[in-house]
Amino acid sequence: MTSQPDEAGMGPGSPAGVDPDVPNVARMYDYYLGGKDNYAADREAAQRVIDVFPQTPQLARVNRAFLQNAVRHLAGEAGIRQFLDIGSGLPTRENVHQVAQGIDPDARVVYVDRDPVALAHARALLVENDLTRVMQGDLRRPDEILAQKELSEIIDFSQPVAILLIFVLHFVRDNENPYEIVKTLMDAAAPGSYLVLSHAERDTRLLDGVPVYDAATSPAVLRSYDEIARFFEGLEPVDPRPQDGGPDNDIETPEQAASGVVRLGTWRSRWPTFHSDAPLPAFSGVARKN
């Protein structure tokens, strides 16, 4: 491993507090997505995960597609104008503000991540303005995120907001109270707000990749379908079935369709959209606070 940024990657220096020798979950994800904002240590760790589960890059791509699909629905049909994306990661293509502001140029978006590299890149690449902001924050301390002045400058919590927790809660351990975290965030949101969430599944195909994350900046906590669905308790599911009148056979059970929490890649979509080889070990859903 090297501590030198390489020509393809991180530029002439590392943001303060960044150790390029420790695999970083934001940069590993960037590697899965084919990005160049990663160091050798990130690539080696990511490659070990890919060796265990070769569909990992596809998992990341389909997850991005879910995020974009959900934001399109919320900014469109659901009329949501405010988005809070926590664990937003390194900027990639079609980030939340590009999708939402493509539908309504006045949509407001706040990105929150705890990772200094993700923040540095987000600030460099995203236009921060009266409608879009990048903020440091740790999902494990939701009250601190909610109390930040920068957040209230962009998001009006008396109006509906979509809270996006996309592939981030599996970095919060059980003893860090993940369910209370989601509840705190949703309690702060006005009626008519939405939760958008995706989460890796405790699937045997992923288990051997977990030790790689134990040595990275965040350990990975895989959860079962029921444990993931529990994040949506008390909220009204948004119908996850494709809305074009075609079949919804890719949703595994009527119970899953009713709960709104379905396998990643099937939320208002069908498998062929993603050329997926096999069902992906993750679940996703969207639900409304009444």
Ligand SMILES: C[S@@+](CC[C@H](N)C(=O)[O-])C[C@H]1O[C@@H](n2cnc3c(N)ncnc32)[C@H](O)[C@@H]1O
């Ligand atoms: C797998 S990436 C997901 C990025 C993006 N949400 C997506 O799905 O495309 C996970 C991101 O969550 C961030 N993260 C992990 N734990 C976090 C925490 N406790 N608070 C805030 N961000 C966190 C990481 O830094 C990383 O950028």
